[in-house]
Amino acid sequence: MRPRVLVVDDDPALAEMLTIVLRGEGFDTAVVRDGARAVDAFRDSHPDLILLDLMLPGVSGLDVCKEIRAESGVPIIMLTAKTDTVDVVLGLESGADDYVMKPFKPKELTARIRARLRRSDTGSAELLRVADVEIDVPGHQVTRAGRPISLTPLEFDLLVALARKPRQVFSREVLLEQVWGYRHAADTRLVNVHVQRLRSKIEKDPERPEVVVTVRGVGYKAGVS
């Protein structure tokens, strides 16, 4: 079955071009041209991934992103023409998993999409523990004291990557490669923002993290279980 991508972009030419390229690469696409209709379209079409332009008429891309993220962990890749840290971080903080900067090459975009759609296929029952958090890897379930915690697939992948090698310190570059699928070092802001988001969900006190611990000057590691 072909993965379905929802394209939210107000520029008709770009939207059409994206459709052409994505179809050529083996995806099904649906296009929404304004922010107000994006959430409804998401509910109707149940896409596997959303390509979201941040600059939209009507409801802004950031709001769309937040709204969708509130009800789903569907991978969201934002398209942005803005390169300033503030804009990128704002987008990531509102829930986007990754971003692609305009102008991008088709290959770059499809690589990003594939990386987000690629699911770690673990057949065997694998149960990980970090601090007081339990991770059921094949069941995509994270619980603390029996209470489930809802994570997006990306956050789940990030947590699993850290939890599988509890003693290893992961640099941001390594995490970018393992979780986001970047071949060469890219924007480490991605890691920072998502670690913050992950912490806000799984830590008892995000100011004093126990599950995802910062190793100053190096990166992150899983907390002691």
Place this chain on the structure above:
Amino acid sequence: MSALAEDPAPAPQRLARARAAQRRARWGRISQAARGGVSFWSRSLRLRVLVLTLSTSILVIAVLGLVLQQQITDRLLESKRDAAIAELENALGVTQSQLSNADPEETSLQSQLLNVVNVLGRPVDTGAAQGGKAGVFEPVVATLRGVSVTAGLWSDVPAELRSKVSEGTLAWQYTSIIREGQQGAALVVGGPAITGTDSFGVFLIFPLSGEQRTIQVIQRTLLVAGAALVAAMTLIAVVVASQVVRPVRRAAAVAERFAAGALEERMPVKGAAELTTMARSFNGMAEAIRAQIRQLEEFGRLQRRFTSDVSHELRTPVTTVRMAADLLHAERKQFPAHLGRATELLVDELDRFETLLADLLEISRHDAGMAELNAEPTDVRGHVESCVTAVHALADRVGVSISVEVPDDPVIAEVDARRFERILRNLLGNAIDHADGGRVEVEVADGPESIAIAVTDYGVGLRPGEAGLVFNRFWRADPSRQRQTGGTGLGLAISLEDARLHGGWLQASGTPGLGARFRLTLPKVSGTLVTGSPLPLRSPAHREGRDDHLDPHDDADEHIIDPVAVRTEGARDRDPRAGIGR
């Protein structure tokens, strides 16, 4: 009494004169000290007011004091004199009646004169003290003709006065007498007492010790009062000066804050009329300047905003074109040859266009002061090597060889790796473009507070004056020159901004026909400013070959970036050098 003669310098006056001289000497010392501190003098209004007030008030009070003292002394002596003369006339009458039948025989005359002196020296019938209003006196009586017979202290009577009296006139004179071992001033009045047979001189000596004491008291009082007055005036002057100076200082502080960029800073309009006028004028000026600056800032902001917006707005269509071009490019094998080539050109030029867009955006970010420095301690040798490796293929294609000279030890500095590599790539690309197939040398040096990287080529070089122009946007030494590296014309301008963002320098030097050299100097600690570079700006090879007829001001070509301008936020836009050719 008009015939009365006068001693040229009565004692109290001499005293006053000596004091005046002393004061003059003191004033001389003060003025000398003032001359010594001319620089402070001209700077401190308070000091000037203090010294001027002090000197003027001392002068005025000294003159006043002298005049006053003179007046009092004169009045005092005058009344003494009048009383003394009245006493003398009385004494003359007594003498005349006593000596009307004097025996001219010497010894009896002597005793008669003594008798007169005794009578004169005693208080007459009144119970009052001897001398009455004129005070105590010592009478002296002497014959004026024939044998000299005297009674009383004849030696204390000045000879001049004796001769005047012998001529038949009433006269007076000041002299000095010794009483009880102490010298003192005295007034001597004398007149002739003519009897039927003979004439006698009667002299009354009035010691002036009482008057001297009075004058001394007056002098002391005047001195104390004068000093108090001078002190009071000085104090008032200093207080007033302070009151003038304080608002002036406050105004200066406000002006300084305004100059430092606090454009909302205003002077409080209160106090003296002059000050409120000044405050109002200043505020008016400040308002005008602020409006002007705001307007210019607004223009600048709009301009930058426009550049940024254009760059952003262009990105969406470029993305579409890019995707379409890549799609075509992937299928170009199926096209006829000319369409295939066209597709290739389309994709290549799109790359260039995208680079230009990215550069425009980057420079607009620098212009807007939005560029961020992510400095981390880095061994720059690694970045130098990787940048050189990255341009090797390009250098080979145009036949340029690149040699790298790096220290064996790590060269650590807090740099923003992305920006640092961008500067290096731009310098290398620029050098390769202008090396004319020669060689390019890269040197790295480690200094105490800074690191430096120099990129030297041996190509066309720079003409005098061009070293400052190379950093201008879209500037080309030779418009016909082909760019090998596909540079956008913004590379060096962005590199300069990147270097400034680090607090460092990016400078160029060159000699026509021999080559050019670019030197990047960055501080080791982020946030500090570069003060010197471990590498020379001018390549020794370029220097050796310099012709003598070259511009003697060639060193002015060295495009030195004012470090101060880097630190002050927004000052870049006001730096006149930064604005050249934009």
